[in-house]
Amino acid sequence: MAEEKALWTLSAGDQKRLSGKSRSATFMYSNMDELAQSGQGQPIIIETEDDKVLNKAAEYAAQKGYDLASADPEQNLKIIAKQNAMAGEEIAEGQLEPSIQLQKAVDPDAEKRKALEQLAKDKAEVSGLWQSLAASDDPDDKARDAKKARELEAEIAEREKMYQEKGWLPPKPEIAAKAPEQDDPAADIAKIAAQTKALPDPFAQPGEPEAKGPSQPPVAQDFPEFRPAKTLAHRWSVPTAKDHGNRIVITRMGMLAVTPPQKRERHELVSAALLKSRERFGEPVRVTGNKAFEDAVIKAAIEQGVPLEMGSDHGEKAYALALANEKKRGLEKAMGTLAPSKERGSPELPAATIPATPLQGATPKAKGQGRELAR
Structure with a gap:
């Protein structure tokens, strides 16, 4: 009689577990x-x-924070999809690094590269x-992957156009072959602006300090790469944060x-990594990663007061919005400390909004009696 095949096999390093007869x-x-x-x-x-066993294992691993994987690429995608669905966001690594200005001081083409x-x-x-869409039989997976692929293709097309304008990519053949029909007014405006920058200010008063020019570029500072990277934190001995030096x-x-x-x-992990990055790289700290990573770093940066340099358009918009909201909260908090003036005829605030403090020498009320004013 042929031996019954195990329902599942689990392994980690040199250790292995079999389902046996248990289901x-x-x-x-x-x-x-x-x-x-x-x-x-x-x-x-x-x-x-x-697939039911795989789904249950992926769900349990996500809840416990275990690093689960499969040798089958298709099953691996299913595990990742399950983790993303449970987390409510796409999970991917991200990195904190020196600002582009610092990187340019060492490598002038750092931003382009x-x-x-x-x-x-x-x-x-x-x-x-x-x-994966072509290999999948699940209509929901196919629809999700197709939507994501089209969105990413649109973003890529926009970036390629921008990089062509910057000269980082060669122009498309039809654009390169087209001869300019007229002068570019934007180039003329830029030329005039550059010429007028050097002119003295006609409204400057004698003795006034002259306006400062652009700040000096940062001093070149190289950050050697650690090989192998150092583990800064781990969960179940699996690294959650790594220090690569640069x-x-x-x-x-x-x-x-x-x-x-x-x-x-x-949140604690991201906050600690952000503070370590500021200590090493200075300000601002550059953030490179997907939306979930950018949002997590922005939240920590607002709390810690660490200036950021975002590596994507989404990150720049999200960071600007977070700064504006933080400024608004600060103003509202400052305004809230000013008590409203009490004018004749103005309605009084309910006395029950502030719990009364027992007078000195008064007998304290029993538990539960202090809420009578709130009725």
């Missing part, structure tokens, strides 16, 4: 706990042909989305947060 989810969960707590820092690899590298990564992601990375496992305790832990 209990609790038995699988306890084995996942043992592998995660073994301290080897290896991802838990699951092998199964049952990074922009083109990100463009290539996004194009590869689009290609992967279309490939950048600090919050890993995908560091960004994975499903439960409220995990979200608090992630």
